[in-house]
């Protein structure tokens with residue numbers, strides 16, 4: 006008997022999202038090429054989390070990511086690991102090295118810094134930096150800021166075919182190294198003109214194993230996104246059939262309900278004074294009553 010009731014309960018529970026979830030199509034969800042854009046991201050202003058506003062743009066099915074250091078292609082948004090994979094057209098890799106200081110590097114606006122940071126095991130390899138670079142100031146003999154990150158670094162990067170084209174690396178002990186690998190954490194902003202570098206490469210490793218060599222590394226910038234604290238209000242908004250957005254003028258989170266905006270969720274109703282109170286009868290409440298009735302009939 007209990008088993009039957011449980012089965013019924015789970016059947017009804019699984020019907021709730023099917024019956025009511027499809028009534029609203031999320032006006033904030035979007036697609037760009039084969040990438041799904043969902044909370045906390047959005048293409049539309051007023052949608053998504055305000056920390057990610059004016060960040061993504063879709064152009065001819067190519068998703069672009071725009072921050073103060075420049076524009077990048079978004080190759081992937083990994084919602085499970087809360088990470089984005091970015092590509093900069095002037096990013097060096099194992100086959101080619103781009104010099105001339107045209108690369109974006111990586112730098113976000115100060116207000117956005119809590120929300121976006123390259124992952125700790127992403128290595129930035131700065132190429133052709135001048136001896137006067139701030140990178141080497143204060144560390145004249147040891148080049149302290151240069152270090153391997155998660156087993157990836159310049160020593161191994163030099164084995165890439167790209168280095169055969171660029172030419173012999175200066176291994177002299179006097180000058181600065183031709184390439185200096187570092188984490189984002191160590192220098193905070195990768196600004197090629199400020200660091201007086203000619204180019205850069207960036208790599209990360211998603212494999213659980215240590216990779217054989219630089220030809221196996223993934224080249225790109227892997228960025229972790231963070232919602233800063235709990236996201237319960239958005240979950241409550243979505244559970245009530247709303248979409249999470251923000252007030253464009255006040256830059257405060259709001260729940261976008263069908264035809265109106267709530268500061269909490271769509272189950273609250275507006276009174277004439279404009280204040281919201283919780284509705285006594287919500288749709289899931291009807292199901293609970295129905296299930297209680299079924300249980301009463303069956304027992």
Ligand SMILES: *[C@@H]1O[C@H](CO)[C@@H](O)[C@H](O)[C@H]1NC(C)=O
Nearest residue numbers: 051250251252253264265266
């Ligand atoms: C709700 O908020 C969004 C985003 O700020 C805005 O575009 C929309 O016009 C608002 N809708 C209403 C009914 O106020």
Ligand SMILES: *[C@@H]1O[C@H](CO)[C@@H](O)[C@H](O)[C@H]1NC(C)=O
Nearest residue numbers: 038039040041080081082083
């Ligand atoms: C999107 O498509 C491209 C090529 O068509 C593929 O390389 C890439 O992995 C796809 N991305 C996702 C997130 O499916």
Ligand SMILES: *[C@@H]1O[C@H](CO)[C@@H](O)[C@H](O)[C@H]1NC(C)=O
Nearest residue numbers: 151152153156157158160161
């Ligand atoms: C980085 O790793 C390589 C190879 O494992 C090693 O030869 C080199 O000394 C390391 N460099 C630093 C700065 O730790």
Ligand SMILES: *[C@@H]1O[C@H](CO)[C@@H](O)[C@H](O)[C@H]1NC(C)=O
Nearest residue numbers: 073074112196197198199200
């Ligand atoms: C990078 O550094 C240069 C030189 O210091 C500066 O003019 C530029 O504004 C910096 N870039 C960003 C995005 O802050």
